[in-house]
Amino acid sequence: MIRWINGKRKTDLSTETEALRAEIEALIGRFKTVQFACVSEDNEPLASYAPFVRQDGDFYIYVSALAPHTTCLKTTPVASLLFIEEEQTSRNLFARLRLILQCSVEEVGRGSADYEEVLDRFADKFGPTIAMLRQLPDFSLLKLEITSGRFVKGFGAAYTVTDKAFNQLQQIIGK
Structure with missing residues (x-):
């Protein structure tokens, strides 16, 4: 398998x-919830959060129709996820x-094998x-x-994300 790292072709x-x-x-492992942004049908931005689980590199959230973000995610099925270091532990707040991940959103049908399996994972992680x-x-x-993303370690240390296993990372170089 060919991978691209820092603009160089790598085979491993x-x-x-x-x-x-x-x-x-x-x-990602530091968090039980994910912050995300979505866009309404009227093109209005909305920031929110939800508990999540991961399976096969995909993120799953279990959300109520009463929450505005659920309507946004269903009518405009894209989201931007944010996992960010806590302010208290950061050496520099700037x-x-x-990790910012652009994602496509798809509803998992009730009663499907995936639905039951993922909800069992939610039960394991979040309890009764x-x-x-x-x-x-x-x-x-x-x-x-995940459709794309960016991992930022600090000043001058940012990488594009192009796969859900995080195997294809390319450093972003300024011009």
Whole structure:
């Protein structure tokens, strides 16, 4: 498999890529919820958050129809996810470690094998609250699939993300 790292063709994952990938996974691993932005049908931006689980590199959120973000995500099925270093631990607030992921959004049908499997993962991660939420008819399971992204380690250290396994990272070089 061919990969591109810092503009150079590589046939195997380099040590640098493995280290970056580990940093990305560690950053995501710090969180039980994800911050995200979406756009309404009227082109109005909306920021929100939701608890999430990951499966096969995709992110899943379980959201209520009563929340404005659910309508946004269903009518304009794109989202931008944000995982960002906590202010208290950041060495420089202008250069916080962060991962921004552009995603397509798709509703997972109730009763499908994926629906049950992912909700079981939610129950494992979030406990008995999920059993109660599963009974509510207004909740929807949404799959957020990475289409692109950016991992920022700090000043002059930003990388494009082009795959959900974080194997294809390319450093962004200023002009």
